[in-house]
Amino acid sequence: MLMRIALYGLLLTAAAAVEGAWLWRLPLPAPPDVLLLIVVAAGVRRGLETGAVLGAAAGYVRDLTSGSPLGVFTFAYLITGVAAGSVMSVVDFNQRLAPALMAIAATTLMYLVGGALVATTGLTSAPWVNFLPDLLGAAAINALAARVVDALYCRVEQWDRRPFPAKAIAYRIER
């Protein structure tokens, strides 16, 4: 459990750093939202609870590193994580197009929740200006990056499941 928390923490921190330092420089309509894609992969692969917790944690990291009002992305990513986790039983994430389609759905949901939140609370004056072009750009880029981020997430999961305890038990039995 502690190993998993540490790995997830490391993954989120690294993703936030890479987003802030590298990805915004790419000549794209919108940089890929790695944190969101991690939340989607975790939710669909591990279920609602992991999606919710990782969503809240990723959103909080995003709030902290981006300087946005605390809670905006925490809430938006949390809802996205819950939604991703709730479709775990009906989505086969190993299908070729599944990560891309889920990325498009998650980006749309995150934009709608985030936009509604900042509009309702008056945190920004015009969140719907350029909303559709921004959303389409971000969804397309996220769809392209989804498989790569999913592979990265699976690699981290494999790290967490290294069979050290089983080896230790086998060793004891042999002796």
Next chain:
Amino acid sequence: MRRQIAVVTLLVVAALVLLTSQARLPERRAVGRIGSMVIALVGPVQGVLARGADALSRAWRLYTEIGHLRRENRRLNEEVGRLSDEVGRLREQAQATQRLERLLEFRRLVPGRAVGARVIGRDISQWFAVILVDRGSRDGVRRNDTVVAADGLVGRVLTVTASTAQILLITDARSAVGAVLQQSREAGVADGQGQALLRLKYLSRAREIPMGEVVVTSGQAGLFPRGLPIGTITSLVREQGLPYQEALVRPSVRFDHLEEVLILIESRLDR
């Protein structure tokens, strides 16, 4: 199932509490001990990555521009051959004088001590305009310090860690700057809108405001020093029934090309 509902409910309540605890005021944004630790962890990593990306970017630019530079060099050589020495000397002199005048004028506007900082990251969302720079409390940077570039006002310091600081740009919707028109001395408030243009509010309806008039900081709230260029008027907004008029202002700083800034660490009046 019950456990899942409990976890989700708890997290939703926590997120809403977090959101409502600081409302719309960036002054009340308190990241706490855990938040500071996360920022302190991410900031230096981001700084190292940004430096690497800068180096790669420079190398790539150099590689791709070699052909262009060769052509440019040939053209410049031909041009230098055509021009007489006297014209060249005078042009150089004029350009140098212009640059020095601009520097002197800007330095005069900036009171107190200032530290230069490099932009090492920025928010990728469309709703907020915040950048991360590689100077922090170790360098004397404090919250609400004014941040400028050679062309004018950039914003103010939002959050500070030991080695980094987040800057709230004047285009962010949470930003409001006391402003005054340079020629007519008409006062107003330049509000960020989360977009490229600022909205200058509370201007008297009786005044005719010319397009292109320069807007500078008024220094009235004590947050920003007076006289820093904010931008120029691009259009006027006159709504029926309102006692005042508004104007759209194009910032003098190009935020998408911002690489270095100056943090004025002894400029505030309330120090």
